[in-house]
Amino acid sequence: DAGITQSPRYKITETGRQVTLMCHQTWSHSYMFWYRQDLGHGLRLIYYSAAADITDKGEVPDGYVVSRSKTENFPLTLESATRSQTSVYFCASSDGAGGVETQYFGPGTRLLVL
Amino acid sequence: SQQGEEDPQALSIQEGENATMNCSYKTSINNLQWYRQNSGRGLVHLILIRSNEREKHSGRLRVTLDTSKKSSSLLITASRAADTASYFCATDERGSTLGRLYFGRGTQLTVWP
DSSP states (O other): OOSEEEEOSEEEEOTTOOEEEEEEESSOOSEEEEEEEETTTEEEEEEEEEETTEEEEOSOOTTEEEOOSSTTBOOEEESSOOGGGOEEEEEEEEOOGGGOOOOEEOOOEEEEEO | OOOOEEEOSEEEEETTSOEEEEEEOSSOOSEEEEEEEOTTSOEEEEEEEETTOSEEEETTEEEEEETTTTEEEEEEOSOOGGGOEEEEEEEOOTTSOTTOOEEOOOEEEEEEO
């Protein structure tokens, strides 16, 4: 199906384990983003990417790693998960056409770190 | 930071009433957007207003923008139970990295049948 997908949708892991959240979009959008959403904080940007092989830090990048070897994929890795990384993670993409930055969001991954 | 702030944090109304949500931001922008999030879902884009526009309509949605006050409002007319959701404003930042948006914490709207 066309659009933006995330996997897994739900994940339970333990402190210290490495976890990778996947994001895939079929629009060939240049820009991709990872956010985390927590009660009281709204959406906070973790990392974003303007194109393949170009990534940059957002507000809360510590403890996370991203890569973008292909335009359509933007995986987010938690190198050593901590309880504070329990959250809902959203991936988004935009094409930035005409300077308009409308973002299209995936359904989210709910991550619980025990 | 540029993060917007929505007001009120929560709003509860009856079906048929109008719902008004406000957003304030801190720095100059190119455009401002409103998104909706249904429970357990991702955000969905509703409407965009550019900095040189003062008002915009889309169906039952009306958005206003006052750049001198750095504020925007979203009006949903004749609300329905299906409008129950969280609503977020998002701004870019004039002169900053293209593509990046700054989201507020949202207004939780509940529409009672």
